[in-house]
Amino acid sequence: MPDTLPETLQAVLRDYLAHLGVERGLSGNTLAAYRRDLTRYAHHLARLGRARLADVLEADVTAYVSVLRQGSDGGTPLSPSSTARALAAVRGWHRFAQAEGLTDADPSAEVHAPQQLRRLPHALSVDDVARLLAAAGTGDGPVPLRDRALLELLYSTGGRISEVVGLDVDAVGWLGRDDAEEPEHAVVRLLGKGSKERVVPVGSYARTALDAYLVRGRPALAAAGRGTPALFLNTRGARLSRQSAWAVLRRAAERAGIDAPVSPHTLRHSFATHLLAGGADVRVVQELLGHASVTTTQIYTMVTPEALREVYAATHPRALG
Incomplete structure (x- = not known):
């Protein structure tokens, strides 16, 4: 990962986390999870040369899903359920940016999480x-x-x-x-x-x-x-x-x-x-x-x-x- 993020991305990330904490009242543990997921995503965007959320393409978000599953950014590969959770955080950030007028569109809207295997409930004989x-x-x-x-x-x-x-x-x-x-x-x-x-x-x-x-x-x-x-x-x-x-x-x-x-x-x-x-x-x-x-x-x-x-x-x- 790059050592630093573009200030434009950092500023929007700070604003979004503040929104989650103050206006939506999320707990400290939940906020920490959002910060972790979105910081990883922001580094992904920085590697692609995206300095602003307005520059992000749908293909960038789709590529991030693959990164999460494979761990190709040096991070921990995630299960389908954990990937879905991380993608939900990304979608929330993009929706926030669009609502605030920082972007014209939401590039994550049509990106889907990997299908999760449906486990059979455990039952005794x-x-x-x-x-x-x-x-x-x-x-x-x-x-x-x-x-x-x-x-x-x-x-x-x-x-x-x-x-x-x-x-x-x-x-x-x-x-x-x-x-x-x-x-x-x-x-x-x-x-x-x-x-x-x-x-x-x-x-x-x-x-x-x-x-x-x-x-x-x-x-x-x-x-x-x-x-x-x-x-x-x-x-x-x-x-x-x-x-x-x-x-x-x-x-x-x-x-x-x-x-x-x-x-x-x-x-x-x-x-x-x-x-x-x-x-x-x-x-x-x-x-x-x-x-x-x-x-x-x-x-x-x-x-x-x-x-x-x-x-x-x-x-x-x-x-x-």
């Missing part, structure tokens, strides 16, 4: 989920009963961790229950993104675990607190935090001997994957997950290479020799 849930809450004390009910409910409903730890006791509904009968159906009201509520069925395993926790576990935990309506409580009688719920899952995964990374979202992915593998309609799964768009849910319908190989080997008449 049905057997691994069974082992995980069996390893949760071993014992009959209040905490083991809570842990088993928590993980059973996460997998049974596909709820986000924030939705499940945010539940109050009255969010669990028992349909068909009267004084003489056990419940035929159980549902839970989850409050999702944008405060959108959805009602999700609760399976029999989760229902049994919840029943045991509500009868024998929660009252003991609640005795240490001040009467919170929260469904899942910590040992002080307060609402269980997301961090503590993560710890519950990690301990269960370790006891189950599951080596793959496991997070609360892994159970959500597994819930969706297993439903679709069992023949559930994607729009039903969309409603259960609380996705605003079916496009988000459709990522679970993507077939893994392993599944393709298995189906090919089992069905193609000349797959095996």
Whole structure:
């Protein structure tokens, strides 16, 4: 990189960063990222002999995308996602310059970031989920009963961790229950993104675990607190935090001997994957997950290479020799 930048570029860069900090209120860390990305871009322009943003061509911006991917300027080669982030900073700078009357056009407007590979969500096998849930809450004390009910409910409903730890006791509904009968159906009201509520069925395993926790576990935990309506409580009688719920899952995964990374979202992915593998309609799964768009849910319908190989080997008449 050149040791110095043309003062014309430096001045516009200072003005833009000041705009981001003062008028848009970006944090210090975000501003530092913008400064880093745009300084690298400014050096790229200086090497091309562009002393002003008004001199920049679309080809210059396109070439910069290649520079970022390859690291041909001596900098670190960037992934598609990091390149897209850096290009977004460049576009913002050019839009700012055009709005301020410093340039007549935006040379970055038609430059596209490299296509990012869409990764399949990680999901556990049905057997691994069974082992995980069996390893949760071993014992009959209040905490083991809570842990088993928590993980059973996460997998049974596909709820986000924030939705499940945010539940109050009255969010669990028992349909068909009267004084003489056990419940035929159980549902839970989850409050999702944008405060959108959805009602999700609760399976029999989760229902049994919840029943045991509500009868024998929660009252003991609640005795240490001040009467919170929260469904899942910590040992002080307060609402269980997301961090503590993560710890519950990690301990269960370790006891189950599951080596793959496991997070609360892994159970959500597994819930969706297993439903679709069992023949559930994607729009039903969309409603259960609380996705605003079916496009988000459709990522679970993507077939893994392993599944393709298995189906090919089992069905193609000349797959095996």
